[in-house]
Amino acid sequence: MANQTATNQTRYKVGGMDCASCATKIDTAVRRMPGIEDVSVSVAAGTMTVTHDGSGDLTAVEKKVTGLGYSVRALGRRAPFPIAANNVQERDHGHEHGPDCKQHDHHDGGPGHSGHHGAHDHSRHAEPEGLHGHDHRPMEGPWWKSAKGRLTIVVGIALVIAYGIGHLIPSYDSYIFTAAMLIGLVPIARRAIMAAFAGTPFSIEMLMTIAAVGAVVIDASEEAAAVVFLFLVGELLEGVAAGKARESIQSLTALVPKNALLEENGQTREVPAASLAVGSTILVRPGDRISADGVILAGDSAVDEAPVTGESTPVAKSEGDKVFAGTINGNAALRVRVTAAAEDNTIARVVRLVEEAQEKKAPTERFIDRFSRYYTPSVVAVAALVAILPPLVPGASWNEWVYKGLAILLIGCPCALVISTPAAIAASLSAGARRGLLMKGGAVLETLGKITAVALDKTGTLTSGKPQVTDIIAFGRNADDVLRFAAALETGSSHPLAQAILTKADDDEIDIPVANEAKALGGKGVTAVVEGLDVFLGSPKAAAERVSLPMAHARRIAGLNDEGKTVSILIVGGVLAGAIAMRDEPRPDAKAGLQALTDAGVKTVMLTGDNARTAAAIGNDLGIEVRAELMPEDKQRIVGELKREGFVVAKVGDGINDAPALAAADIGIAMGGGTDVALETADAAVLHGSVGDISAMIELSKRTMRNIHQNIAIALGLKAVFLVTTIIGVTGLWPAILADTGATVLVTINALRLLKARIS
Template sequence: MNEEKKETGCCQDSSCTTKETVQPKHQIKVDLRPKVQVSERADACQDDCCTAAPAKAVESITPAAHMNASSKIRTYAIEGMDCGACAATIEKQFRGDPAVQSVSVNFSTGKMQMEHDHPVEEIIKRVSKAGFQATLLTKKQQKAPAAPTAKPYPLILSGVLLALGLISSFTGFSAAWSTFAYVLSILTGGYKPAKSAYYALKSRALDMNVLMTAAVVGAALIGEWLEGATVVWLFALGNMLQTASIERTRQSIRNLLDLAPPEAWVKEQDKLVKVPVEEMRLGQIIVIKPGDRIPLDGRVVVGESSVNQAPITGESIPVDKEIGDAVYAGTINEQGTLEVEVTALAEDTTISKIIHLVEEAQEKKAPTQAFVDRFAQIYTPIVFAAALLTMVLPPVIGLGSWGEWFYKGLELLVVACPCALVISTPVAIVSAIGNAAKHGVLIKGGAFLETAGRISAIAFDKTGTLTEGKPSVSHLEAWKVSEYELLSIAYTLEEYSTHPIAKAITAYAQSKGVVKQKGTGFNNKVGRGVEAEMNGTTYWAGNMKLFQHLHMPDSIQSKVQKLEQEGNTLVLIGTADRLLGLIAVSDRLRQVTVDALQGIRQTGVQELVMLTGDNEGTAKHVAANSGVSRYFAELMPEQKVSAIEKLQHEGHRVAMVGDGINDAPALAAADLGIAMGGAGTDTAMETADIVLMADNLQKLPHTIKLSRKALGIIKQNIWFSLIIKAAALVLIFPDILTLWIAVLSDTGAALLVILNSMRLLRVKG
């Protein structure tokens, strides 16, 4: 192993490459277990409350694993939540119950994951006591049902009564008529929030409904009926708009599931019959007509066609399929009719796994979200106590009237609710993860989304990641014969070999329409090559050792040296007394690699590093042509871990990109593991934190860009929420803020935060 080399002051331009070798560490230990759960990264919050979804609740990758034999974890759809505080109210119902091992309610996805010993009916009953409706998601239900559309009639009636009361106060009617209209407006629009507030108080929770109801009751006590009615109507309007906006983010996942048709055409004797996909069995033959979506994963047994795999991999170019090729549910058959043997049941298809992993990811709290939730839990009771103190203390010590300070305390109650702050992070994360899934990228949780947004260095495995992963002919030279004849001889010699280089040569010859000769006396020369007799002459194909007895002209020697330095493996063709030509074979750089790496640089990633076990010459050639800034050559698998650690010690937050199988140690050691080619590969889905479903790097720049944008929007939301709260608090005491403006500032801020987060749904790949 060469000693470590590093050029000082190496430029970051794509044309500059620095070669480094890493000394192996003794007894390197790497956790090779699948990382389906949120990894314990150095930068992740280690507090127990950082992950609302219990770790055990996400152990299985099977999409139907809402409950499995080894656990009592169940998933429920929850209806009726108005904001993130409602989720906390439900959780408090079950905290401290010895029969409930863990509970996590996610407002963004409308789901509750719980590990419990109670009967399901009791859980549903207790959730209803908290003012919400729970529905157990069964094995076949892979998504929460759409929330019922909120009926606008109470909101409309409340608004009409509010308007009538306001009009009557200007048209000479008695004050009693106006008050009566305001009271009816409050009762009509405030019934649901008051009911929710009652259940929240029973659960010893202070949510927005409690604070708003207290403010309205207080306004009524001091005779501010117009203020109270206005507060109720604005609050109801804000809730309806928030619910509609959140439902749009949830719909992005439902749209994924709707990609796979519910029925399949099954071939029975001489006719086609439509059968629900849930009733299909493994091994059955289904028929996919041109233009139809493929209902289940399978293998082509009859026909050829091109298939649009964009719903799975995000690739825009259709992929040609022939007999033996795999096809995936939800993809579109564009041309010929295909007969496909079913290889996965409805709940086990690739699209089902994607949906399950995405929904699971949306339920995991990111470190920022966990911090905000903890902050809100402390902040809300403190401000509630401050509101009570504001109502009582100043008038007691003679600084003003009871009515004046009581009103200020009510304003403080309304301002106290941190709805916009609590919702600032989860909606952004749900939107970003949904967008990524639509473009063929699986991000397994908010923690990984945040990490991806902070990455400063990306390490790439060479073989199969930057390159195609299989050798192909890159150069051919014939000296004593024609190229056709040279290929014919090479084809004949290499046909029976299973070596990848031999396969590359025979495939190349076949693609050129070369006809092989009749060979006899095949003999394998171990470590050197192969020989056979054709038309009375013995021909050889092999490496330099096989022809070392021949005098090789300087021109050929320089040619051989140049090709080897460029990363080629050479096969010389000749006889015992002369050379006829050579064929160079190499692992080609992927067509999309250079463009992808340029796109990654544009996102602000500082270091693009290649890790390979190949020799110095091959590594240098690939590095120069791909545009990486550094490379580590001649690495054993455990030394790739050392290379990752070296980058981390330099101060980088490092992502590792590999195939998810051979690169498992390096993927585990990196701050972020990214696997390629996840379509149909369970190992890739299990091992990495982010999975690129296509077998290329095309979507990686989009992933980094989306993650950075998500981080930016989360910061915008948090600062906006805090500034609005601070401004409202300041404006209370100079008597500038009114009760209805306080409501408008809170619900308006929450709505703006949601709309800002939903911009992530429209980020293009």
């Protein structure tokens, strides 16, 4: 049996899907089988996900797919794919250090769900040779080396030979062209018959077969041979284009190096990166790509994270910081403890998420799928009427109108129309992932472009999530002394405010003296003996109990508080020495990111549980409406109010502590740096953590919808033009097949432009 998830879903890699009709045939055939509840097929990803009740025979499912001429291989998955923000479980983010010290509780993925393989190997299913007329395995290497390419070349050569012999022996040209045509038509007809038995009688192969045979019957075998050749050329081009779209996201996996330097028993040796176990220690030399997700054990370096997050500036990393597979180490060696196996590293998860997202159809795509189910039979009916009714009128030619009816069959193929939406969505999902923008499916991508209001969390979203020292005020000693004594008291503390002071001291290269007899005074501050002097650092209220605060100093402190800053007072030897003000500062890009949303006509509002004064100060700096001192249910209520006012709402947060609001919003967006939360929670994720990426995501959605509309116009427009010209007798079978394959190729090429589109 194939690997199954806890939700009775089985996922397969399907080789050889290169157009929408392929996906339709597989979907229809598998959906009709016992025990199957739902089927989702992605041409772009080359995958199929089957939802079943557990009673069906999955081996029979695989045989059905291989019977249609495709290769199939079961894929194992560690856990069920998280669907949307509604599934997010709320966590407690309790902390006790005040509003500016919000602490995030990231969680690991759930336990793996593993299955087992049966006696047969899914990856080695034999493919019925020639059944699909061309190779259905992934196209690797030059196109002319694939079975699909070879068949097209052979038919092309046969057509040239037929033209040559037919010119020399005109009396036999009909038979010669029929023979050349059959070389390509036989495998196409076999595919049509298999598809009909599997529940898809109106496949493009069936339309093609009817048209080619009909053309021979009315003595148009030369055109029949040309049409079959052009059909194969079109399929070949579709396969090449689909392969390029598929390679776009898969190329990310090439960023992870094949080998790693493993440290064991004091020795370093080179091993395959895929063999690294969680908990192993690896050495990453300057300039090397990091071979696994991990945590730095030793070393300080700048890491280029552009391959994963799109961040153009290298990020400073030191002991305790996370690093991601595929990123590039800068100027110093790093010792890294591996935290994820190769199949679970950040890039592998991004690829998996995008592939699974490509299977989730957008509303537009679902509509076109439903439309095509009625469209194709209607085309067959119209073609039959065109072929039969006019000749019933005295003087009308049967050959002429049957010819026109056959041409309409080819014009009416829905391939270009059906592929118009999934091709664009697949390209956009891939382009977004390479920029650090993850969207879980076509529905999410489509809805993002309709967003008219964005509600953002403060801490960790609009701000960095870490307090920073903003002001050092000297009262009795100079600023360096104030920072030096304060850092001495905070050495060894993990409190966010203490870390802010220590970071500032490190940045200013302050020599920190040793503190003795350090004591923490609950809710007040900390004391110690430094350089023989009693030193206290704590809140203004606690400091006022020890020394008198002059009115001027008190007003200065109150002013800092009004700016949303937390102020700690330093007393040295019983004398007021100075004060340090700290605040969780806005992200450097937050103001520009919010302005980009405003310029796009999107309303922005900050929803935070922090006190009103702190929130207002940040809001004034950023120019955003503020709603403060909110409980989780308050955030949910406000999102609901915005929706009732007619807004399409996106909620942006860390993906956990804002769970109710994320669930209430039309789209939940998680901010993060490649963490489990950013990758697996909500409807979309911004890996870079940039506020500006939210507007980029919305713009990508709008660009995608414009591309889809262009594709639909191309598909239907060409058909309409050739339909009219065929009926009035201007064009025939050759232009008809060009209208189909040409439109499909044009639509695919137009969609592929999204892969190279610049995402600002």
